[in-house]
Amino acid sequence: MKELLSDAHAxxxxxxxxxxxRSVEPDDAAVAKLLELDTPLPENPVAPELxxxxxxxxxxxxxxxxxxxxxxxxxxxxxxxxxxxxxxxxGAWDQNAHFVVGSPTAAALENVALHxxxxxxxxxxxxxxxxVTGTTMGNFSGLAAGRHxxxxxxxxxxxxxxxxxxxxxxxxVGAEAHxxxxxxxxxxxxxxxxxxxxxxxxxGRMRADALPxxxxxxxxxxxxxxxxxxxxxxxxxxxxxxHEHGAWVHLDGAFGLWAKASPAHAHLAEGIAEVDSIATDLxxxxxxxxxxxxxxxxxxxxxxxxLSITAAYLPTGEERQPCDYTPESSRRARGVETWAALxxxxxxxxxxxxxxNCRYATRFADxxxxxxxxxxxxxxxxxxxxxxxDTARTQEVIAAVQKEGTCWCSGTTWxxxxxxxxxxxxxxxxxxxxEKSLTAITKIAD
Ligand SMILES: *Cc1c(COP(=O)(O)O)cnc(C)c1O
Numbered sequence: 001m002k003e004l005l006s007d008a009h010a011x012x013x014x015x016x017x018x019x020x021x022r023s024v025e026p027d028d029a030a031v032a033k034l035l036e037l038d039t040p041l042p043e044n045p046v047a048p049e050l051x052x053x054x055x056x057x058x059x060x061x062x063x064x065x066x067x068x069x070x071x072x073x074x075x076x077x078x079x080x081x082x083x084x085x086x087x088x089x090x091g092a093w094d095q096n097a098h099f100v101v102g103s104p105t106a107a108a109l110e111n112v113a114l115h116x117x118x119x120x121x122x123x124x125x126x127x128x129x130x131x132v133t134g135t136t137m138g139n140f141s142g143l144a145a146g147r148h149x150x151x152x153x154x155x156x157x158x159x160x161x162x163x164x165x166x167x168x169x170x171x172x173v174g175a176e177a178h179x180x181x182x183x184x185x186x187x188x189x190x191x192x193x194x195x196x197x198x199x200x201x202x203x204g205r206m207r208a209d210a211l212p213x214x215x216x217x218x219x220x221x222x223x224x225x226x227x228x229x230x231x232x233x234x235x236x237x238x239x240x241x242x243h244e245h246g247a248w249v250h251l252d253g254a255f256g257l258w259a260k261a262s263p264a265h266a267h268l269a270e271g272i273a274e275v276d277s278i279a280t281d282l283x284x285x286x287x288x289x290x291x292x293x294x295x296x297x298x299x300x301x302x303x304x305x306x307l308s309i310t311a312a313y314l315p316t317g318e319e320r321q322p323c324d325y326t327p328e329s330s331r332r333a334r335g336v337e338t339w340a341a342l343x344x345x346x347x348x349x350x351x352x353x354x355x356x357n358c359r360y361a362t363r364f365a366d367x368x369x370x371x372x373x374x375x376x377x378x379x380x381x382x383x384x385x386x387x388x389x390d391t392a393r394t395q396e397v398i399a400a401v402q403k404e405g406t407c408w409c410s411g412t413t414w415x416x417x418x419x420x421x422x423x424x425x426x427x428x429x430x431x432x433x434x435e436k437s438l439t440a441i442t443k444i445a446d
Contacts, residue, residue, distance in 0.1 A: 019068040023405025030061035069428040070407035078426035083288040086340035097333040128300025134293035135254035138279025139184035141295035144327035146248035148306035150217040174206035196336025201229035214245035225256015230383030236271020258285040262354040288337035384422040391418040406440035
């Protein structure tokens with residue numbers, strides 16, 4: 001065990017040591033070599049050290065350098081050194097974080113992390129939460145809690161009887177809702193398309209003046225951080241109005257929610273305490289390893305009623321049982337890395353991380369604008385949309401940037417136009433990385 005883990009450690013350190021100097025996108029030869037993994041199942045055991053060596057030799061070169069400093073695709077964040085180290089230790093612990101009896105440590109660390117997150121987000125202590133795989137499941141969990149509350153109020157036990165024959169629930173989303181919010185709506189039985197879409201403004205923000213009349217049981221889904229522009233729906237205004245009509249308000253705050261950690265950006269997330277449920281990612285801006293997301297609930301009992309496997313046959317204890325607030329039972333102790341990241345960064349550290357990433361996004365926008373390219377969004381947070389001309393040309397530049405390997409940015413469509421999207425969300429990115437990437441992008445585009 002000891003030698004194997006030392007070997008894994010040495011390989012991981014070597015990998016991370018070289019990541020800033022290699023191409024962000026793996027080269028074609030490394031990807032082609034993945035075919036060598038495609039062998040028949042070994043008939044007999046293979047020495048663990050050989051398995052690890054094979055994994056490193058074939059797997060490592062074909063990775064995307066997401067852990068490096070110049071990956072700007074998909075708002076992924078990185079993994080802080082302390083969160084990776086905590087992940088290794090927690091891997092050794094091999095805890096099952098379902099019940100307190102399954103892991104007192106995991107439950108205690110989740111409780112503390114939740115407490116700190118409420119503090120950062122300025123949410124009352126009465127809010128509860130569950131550690132899920134990501135915002136997709138956070139959205140699912142929040143919507144399931146809302147479904148429970150609205151239908152219980154209408155005299156319908158949805159957990160027992162399902163949705164066939166249930167009173168109808170009106171679902172309202174912004175026209176720019178994230179695709180995974182629609183996926184979550186499909187999973188809870190509301191349907192991706194059986195929704196009222198509210199028009200958005202030029203930055204993708206839901207227009208409060210276009211909110212439909214909320215008649216009968218309704219769920220309103222808001223967004224903190226548009227995945228393209230980084231813009232925020234008018235959360236407080238719409239939440240307060242929706243509550244006048246008894247609606248449940250759910251907020252998708254996958255990365256944008258963490259604007260609240262930065263005094264300079266907190267105004268964007270104003271009013272989050274007015275909503276009923278929030279989904280956010282920890283593996284994005286909190287910079288912990290996958291898979292880590294959080295569902296937050298104003299009234300944790302609604303989540304417990306909707307999601308708990310124990311409520312039906314175990315008495316309610318004083319202790320928070322982790323699995324009562326997620327759709328899962330057995331799972332890894334994913335709260336550990338978040339506890340470690342927040343314990344290490346503290347209040348000022350997370351504020352500084354958010355502010356630094358946002359400053360770099362502004363620098364990207366300024367640099368590209370100065371080079372003659374068009375920035376398509378108001379850069380209010382960490383997201384930058386740039387056009388290099390028409391669709392074909394922009395797509396050509398994006399492909400060339402990815403291939404060249406200095407940095408990696410996503411392609412997207414914004415208001416019908418092709419755009420390159422730069423998402424700055426990793427602790428590892430430095431000012432020098434931004435300048436190096438700017439130079440590479442402008443050179444390629446020119
Ligand atoms: C990333 C993202 C999601 C989905 O989160 P996962 O962690 O991939 O499940 C949802 N909404 C927004 C706005 C996002 O950026």
